Amino acid sequence: MYCQSNDELLELxxxxxxxxxxxxxxxxxxxxxxxxxxxLAVAIHYPDGTCLSAGDIERKITLQSISKVISLALVLMDRGYEHVFHHVGMEPTGDPFNSIAKLETMDVAKPLNPMINAGALAVTHLIIGSNVAERLQRLLKFIQTMAGNPDIGYCQEVAQSEFETAFLNRALCYFLKEHGIIKEDVEQLLDLYTKQCAIEMNCLDLARIGLVFAMDGVDPDSKAQVIPKDVARICKTFMVTCGMYNASGEFAIKIGIPAKSGVSGGIMGAVPRKFGIGVFGPALDEKGNSIAGIKFLEQLSRNYSLSMF
Structure with a gap:
């Protein structure tokens, strides 16, 4: 038996x-x-359409690094497994999400996984389209479908703020361009990437996206396969191994569900074949994860035996 009421959720x-x-x-x-x-706001979306919520649920979240797992799904569908993993690896780094260190010490300067900034930039580079607006619209349409909300857009203020302060991401882009991983104009890529990170929604939308991943890519309402099952599997695997920055191992031991966090304080969880979770708590711990969000998920996982391990 899982969480059954808003009051139960509010207590947590x-x-x-x-x-x-x-x-x-x-x-x-x-x-x-x-x-x-x-x-702090949380939502849980079940396959039967039931959605529980508690806290500051009206608050909108910009996806930030949560967008990395969604753009990965889109690019895998567009480009295929071999092409994508020619540009980015599959291994956890153990380093901070914005680190350049591993790129400099590897024989092939390929980002180790799509959940660190260098890997996410390589993935966003692969989004199909003739310009930034077209590529962003393709990603937004995909996200709107997964969330069941055609009104999702991006926050221009956050996108601009990130673009103007993206000095380290610019350095990562130029490093990757030097080694042939990225082939487009760096400013154009950063324009797309910062808008991708600034896509905003509430916890209810986020929980529904988590549910699509939890249900192996099947839309809970239409029953359409919006993400191929194998793509959903790959994304959930990255969420387990790399989704919580360099706290992913500890998160797997203590909580044990596929999840992806962002520095806005969002966390998207996908409890396999059970439900999706959306969390927003902007106060972060030293690893860049929502400190109250992690606490909530620890309690939820413990109370309802959610760990997949």
């Missing part, structure tokens, strides 16, 4: 919210620094 949220004071919002991106560190 109120308990988890207590640790938010120990975290810090991502103020190195000026627009994200405006978030209220005490906010």
């Amino acid at each position: 949220v109120n308990e988890a919210r207590k640790v938010a004071k120990d975290g810090k919002v991502a103020d190195y991106i000026p627009a994200l620094g405006k978030a209220n560190p005490g906010d």
Whole structure:
């Protein structure tokens, strides 16, 4: 038996919210620094259409690094397994998500996985389209389908804020371009990537996307296969091994569900064949994950034996 009521969920949220004071919002991106560190919202979306929610659910989240797993799914569908993994690897790094260190020490300067910034930039580079607007629209349409919400867009303020401060990502792009992983104009790629990261939605939308991954790519309402089963499997595997930055191993041991976090404080969870989870708590721990969100997921996993291990 899993969580059955909003009141049950609210009890977990109120308990988890207590640790938010120990975290810090991502103020190195000026627009994200405006978030209220005490906010916490969660949603759980079940296959039968039931959706439970609690907390500051009206708050919108920019996806940030959560977008990495969604763009990976789109690019795998467009380009195929061999082409994508020619540009990016499959291994965890153990390094911070924005590190350049491994690129400099490897024989082939290929990002180790799609969940670090270098790997995500390589993946976004592969989104098909003739210009930034067309490529962004393809990604947005895909996300709108998964969320069941045609009104999802991106936050221009956050995108601009990230574009203007993306000095390290520019360095990663130029390094990858030097080694032939990226072949387009760096500013054009960063324009697309920062808008991708600034795609915004609420926890209800996020939980529904998580449910699509949880159900092996099947839309819960139409029953259409919106992501091929094998692509969903690959994405969930990356969520387990690399989805929570360099805290992924600890997260797998303590919580044990496929999940992807972002520095806005969002976490998308996909409990295999059970439900999707959307979390928003902008106060982050030292690894860049929502501190209250992690606490909530620990409680949820423990209470309902959700670990896949």
